[in-house]
Amino acid sequence: MDQRKLTTPVAIPNVTVHDSFFSNLMKITVEKLLPYQWKALNDEIPDAAPSYCMRNFRIAAGVETGEHGGMVFQDSDLAKWIEAAAYTLYWNPDAELEKTVDEAIELVRRAQLPDGYIDTYYILTGIENRWTNTKDNHEMYCAGHMLEAAVAYYHATGKRTLLDVMIRNVAHIASVIGPEEGKIHGYPGHEVLEMALCKLYEITQDPAHLALAAYFVNERGQSPNHFEVETEKRGLQVKPESPFNLKYYQADVPVREQTAAEGHAVRAGYLYSGMADVARLTGDESLAEACRRLWYNITRRQMYITGTVGQSSIAESFTFDYDLPNDLVYGETCAAISMAFFAQRMLRLAPRGEYADVMERVLYNGSISGMSLDGTKFFYVNPLEVDPAKCAHNHQFRHVKPERQKWFGCACCPPNLGRLIASLPGYLYHTCDDTVYVNLYTTNEMKTALTSGEAALSMTTNYPWDGTIQMTVDAAPAAMTLALRIPGWCRQYTVLVNGETVTAAPQDGYLYLTRDWQAGDQVTLTLEMPVVTVRANPKVAENVGKIAVMRGPVVYCLEEPDNGPHLARVYMDANAAFTTQWEPETLGGIVSLDTAGYELGIADWDEDELYTEQKAPAFSARPLHFIPYYAWANRGPAEMTVWVRERL
Known part of the structure; x- marks a missing residue:
């Protein structure tokens, strides 16, 4: 690794953004997203799935009585919210918000056990069971996100309360897990602590913090396999034929032997980001080479045109090279965000434009599509083709929503998007x-x-x-x-x-x-920013005979409010001429695109006639109006498609 080429991001407080695009997203984050999400974390959004997050902390802190509610990883939602709030305090000082964060941190401090352990799920359901299922129960995932929040809040305010809480927590984790005899020889089931420990090391310069991050990366997938050993202790087995096998956890082989992105897409993106951090801080070229190999596989074979990743709703996972379904895609908002994290860290290893290209693709398309234009509704899944009828009547599509939701029982994505947007100045x-x-x-x-x-x-x-x-x-x-x-x-x-x-x-x-x-x-x-039509590699079966439309970094789509229904019957020419129009009052201000297209006619078909060998396709002219992909689904449930059939 050429240490002379390592780069450093210019810190958030040293960049002031005030354009009409990013700064608008940042403004929405402060004015709408953070207040809305705080209400959601406190179960104050009518007709929305309850979070239980703050309630769990209040109970663990002794402020209330009751039982744990929600997912095992519910603590992480508060952590990401605190991290987002911390970033906004750089460019939007807010004493009231800071007071709210301080009060939340005090609950976290009071919930921490004397030995440094903190996780409301085990504190409230049975502390004797802690560290018995690191594969599935997210103790280190929650710790990682809370540590990232602590680092961000310390940098933004100089306040150490949460940082000191998490340093004690890290010390507790290191006393339980590590290479030494008598400790668990393991690593997180859901990665993120690796990144967080590297951030902590850059503050403390404590070699133990970097060593723990490196241990988690290097131990992963080694034999005997930690997850198999742990699962057998509970009288169970990790089944190779299950979608939740070792590949799901990126733990089937050591990380330096991994050649393709596999398993849960968010976990993978966080692992690769942590690997890049450890490689940079330790000068480990073999680890950097593994990062480059995995980057290549994702961006050349498994990434959507919008920058999102994760093709399957089963295990929220990668599938195989060139398998990129548009309608059944999972494309979790968190997965797109993980690609922004990975891209920035690869850029720190070496200044290559392709890393920033992917960062840009994610930031203008596959991440911000996860939020409504007013910052109060969210997508977990980001499809590239939607038919509301399929969503309503075909259970294969139950994960795909034709409109954004108020909240989720598993609400990892909304606060994750908040922390990404709030930290945008740090990517420039x-x-x-x-x-x-x-x-x-x-x-x-x-x-x-x-x-x-x-x-x-x-x-x-x-x-x-x-x-x-x-x-x-x-x-x-x-x-x-x-x-x-x-x-x-x-x-x-x-x-x-x-x-x-x-x-x-x-x-x-x-x-x-x-x-x-x-x-x-x-x-x-x-x-130069002309409108272009883009084809996918013919190995992407779902896109054979189709083209997509881009202008600059922005991916465009057809949506029913502008084009009417039956978008599957729409065709266009690859060399079609486009006109562009600035529409300041539409969808928050967009450049829209217009061109001539065609519709496959059905006038000659009887509705009772399902198949025939006699009718030739008949096309009629149909104007097409494209909007930026990120802005779809802000006008009610509707059909949408990114990839359009090409008329040959």
């Missing part, structure tokens, strides 16, 4: 020595310390609707390199520095501009 820039990598384009101001001094940039753009990006160097050391990402979707671009054209070829997706920058220097990057 990375640095390495005297190089600033510009990963994403949005109106913002940034300042950061480089090896030779402070750098400050300001950027103005209407991205993703327009490809013109204007940057001003506000401060720079004597010599600095600006590395501008040229997105993988962009075929033509121009770069001007102080009005003069720059001719240089991108390297690994970044265009490097090295010079003695002066305050006031101007850089204009113009990314």
Whole structure:
């Protein structure tokens, strides 16, 4: 591993975002999403599935009496909510919100046992059973999310209460699980603690914290297999033919021997993110190579055009290469988010544009589709094709919803999306020595310390609707390199520095501009942003004979409110001409696309005639109106499709 190429994200407080896209999402997070989710965690949303989350903490803290409610991992919903709130405090100081968070943290502190253990499920249902089912019962998953919340809140406020609680919790975990004789030789059933421990290590510099993260990564899948040993102790077996076998947990072979993404998609994404963190912090090239191999498999063979992953509702899992069903897809919001995490961590290992490309694909498509435009309703599953009739009458589609829900009994996705959106400023820039990598384009101001001094940039753009990006160097050391990402979707671009054209070829997706920058220097990057039609690899059987529509980083779809029903009968030409239109009052402000299409006619068919060998297909003209995929299902239940049949 080339340590000289490791990059560091510019921290959230050093980036101020105020465009019409990301900042709007961030505003909704503060004004709608966080208050709504706090009510949901306190079971105050009428006609919504109860959370029990805060009630469990109040009972565990001795404030109320009662029994544990909800899932075994319910604690994690509060953790993700706290983490999201922490990020917002950087760019939207709010004394009342901070007070609410402090009160929630006090409940967590009071619920913690003297030995450092904290998990309301076992505290309330039988502490004698703790650490007997690390495979399924999420103790380390909840600990990981609460540790991430603690780190975020400490960075945002300087307050240590939750951080100290979680340091004690980590010490307890390390006293129970590890390589030493007498300890459980195991690892989390649902990964996330690996990432969290790396974040903690970057604060404490305690080698024990990094060592525990590395142990969890390295022990996974070793023989004897921890999950098999643990399950046999309970008189059960891990059955190879079950969808919940060792592959489901990414534990069938050691991580360095894994060649394809398998099993539960969110667990996988979190594991790979943790692997990348451990590789970076320990300089482990073999682990970095495993990350690259798994990245390649996902992005070349198992990722949807929207950036989401996880093809099957059975075990919420990956299936096999090129199996990408559009209507039966699971595409969990958390799985898309895990790809953003993985992409950012791969970008820290090496500045390659493809990592930022996937990060961008997720952020503009497959993640934010999980939330309504007002931030109060949510998708768990993000399909690329929906027919409400199938959802209502075919049980194969019971996981697919034609409209977003108020809440879920398993509500991992809504607060996860909150923490992603709240942390968006931290995805825009990375640095390495005297190089600033510009990963994403949005109106913002940034300042950061480089090896030779402070750098400050300001950027103005209407991205993703327009490809013109204007940057001003506000401060720079004597010599600095600006590395501008040229997105993988962009075929033509121009770069001007102080009005003069720059001719240089991108390297690994970044265009490097090295010079003695002066305050006031101007850089204009113009990314040509035509509407394009995209085909999938013919090995993707579900998309043979179909095309999708993109403009810039945004994936588009057809939806019934604009196009009427029966979208399965719609066809279009791959070389169709499109018109674009800015619609400020539609779906929060979008660029919509219009083109000419066709509809397969049924006028000659009798409704009682199911099959015939005699009728040739008859097409009629039909105008088509495309909207951004992320904005679908904000106008009631309706048909929707991303992939459209191509008329040949």
